[in-house]
Amino acid sequence: MPNVITLEHIEKRFDSGLLALKDVSLQVESTEFISLLGPSGCGKSTVLRLAAGLERPSAGQISSPALSTQTVADTAFVFQDATLMPWASVFDNVWLPLRLAGTPRAQAAERVHAALQSVGLADFAQAFPSELSGGMKMRASIARALVTQPRVLLMDEPFAALDEFTRQKLNDDLLRWWQVRPLAVLFVTHSVFEAVYLSQRVLVMGARPGRVVAEVAITEPYPRQPAFRTSTRYAEACARISQALEAAQAVV
C-alpha cells in the first residue's frame, strides 16, 4: 500500500517559542484509518494542520496531497464544531468546496445531493444550519468534506461536542462510509474508546513537547460490530493504550 501522507522528523515551534512537536514521524497508507490520541496540548491538532498545509513545519519533511500544487480538494478537514456558514443553506454549505474549485451550482447539484444522501440529510438540503441538531450539523460538515471525493480525510475531534448516543451512531456511520469508499483517515481524539473502536492503528502522543510515544495496532476486522465494545480484545487494547498514556505523562 503506498503512503498518502508522510511526516519525517517534524519539529514545530510556534512564534511564541513554544515547542509544539519534536521529532514526529508518521506514515498513513492510502486507505488506512489512524487515530491520534493524547492529552490536550500534545500537538495532535497541529499534526493535522501540518498535514493540511495550514501550518508550516519548523524542521522536517512533509508529503501530503494538500501540499502538492496540481491536486486541489484532495484533502478534506472536519473540525470539532461543524463550521458551517450560518447564512447559507445546507446545500450551499456542501457545495462550497466544489464552488471554490469553480463548479457552478447546477453542475454540482448531483454530487451535493449524493453526499447529502450518504450522510442521511437528503431531506434537509434547503434547511439552514440553525435549524439542525448538533449531530445533523456534523453530518452536513462531513458531507461537505466528502463531496470532493478526497483521498485524505483529516478529522479534529469531530464528535467531541456531541452526546454519547449521537457519537456512537456517527462512529458507526463513519466506518460505514469509509468502507464504502476507502480513503486515508487521520482522526484526532482524546477518547481512548473511540480511538480503539474506529482505527487500525492508534498513535499515542505525549505532551511538552508533543511527540509520538507509542503505536498500538487494532487487529479487529471490519465491519466492526457494536459487540466489539464489550469484548475482551477491546478492553485489552484500551488498557494497553491507557498504560502508554500514563507512561508518557509520568515522564513529565
Place this chain on the structure above:
Amino acid sequence: MQRLILRLTPAFTVLALFAAWEAVVRLAHIPHYTLPAPSLVLQTLWSNFGSLAGSWWFTLKITFGALLLACAGGVLIAAVFALSRPVEVALFPIAVMLQVTPIVAVAPLILIYVESTTAALLLCAWIVAFFPILSNTVIGLRAADVHLRDLFRLYRATPLQRLRLLLVPSALPYFVAGLKISGGLSLIGAVTAEMVAGAAGRETGLASRILEASFRTETPKMFAALTLLVLTGVIIFWGFNALSRALLGRWHAAESTRFD
C-alpha cells in the same frame, strides 16, 4: 388575536397620548402659543404643507445623502482597516476624534471652511453618521470564523472568493446593526447642523422652519415641523428594521429580532 393586539398596542398608546393632550389643552384653556392641541398642529401642518414640504424634502436630501456617503465612506475605510493593521492603528484615533467632538461645536467652523451650505450640512451629518458603520464593519470583517478561514485556505479560495463568500456575509449583520444606528444619527446630524447654520441660503430644511417659527412665536408651526421630523425618524427606523430582516432573514434570526 393576541398577536394582533400586541402589534396594535404602540398605535393605541400614541393615540391615547394624543387624546389626553387634546383634553388637557381644551379643559385647561392653554393658549395655543404655549401648547397647541394636536388637532391644531394637524390643521397647521395641512394649511402650511406647501411650504413645509419643500423644507422637508431638503432635510430628507441631507439626511439620506449623508447616510449614503456614511455607508460608502464607512465601508471603504473599514475595508482598508481590515486589510492593513498599521493603517488602522494610525488612523483610528482620528476617526474617534471625529466621533467624540460634539457636532454643534465644530459645525460653525465647517460653515466657515466650506463655502456651499448644503455641502457643509452634508459634511456635518456625515461626521455624525459614519462612525457606527465604520466601527461595526471593521469588527464584522474580522468576525469570520477562524475555521471557515482555514477551510477557504485549504480549498485554495481566491482573494475575491474569500471576500464575496466569507468576509462580506460574516460582516453583514454587523454592518446592518451599524446602519440602523447611523440612520437615526444622520437625521439628528442634518437637523443639528442646520440649527447651527441658521436660515441661510436659498434652500432651507425643517430646522430653519422651526427656528423661524420660534422667532415669531408660531408654536403650532413649530409643532407641525417637529411632527414631520419625528415621522421621518420613525420611517427610517422601520425601514432599516425591515431591510435588516430582508437581508439577514433566516440565518441570523437573533440579530434581526433583538432590536425590534
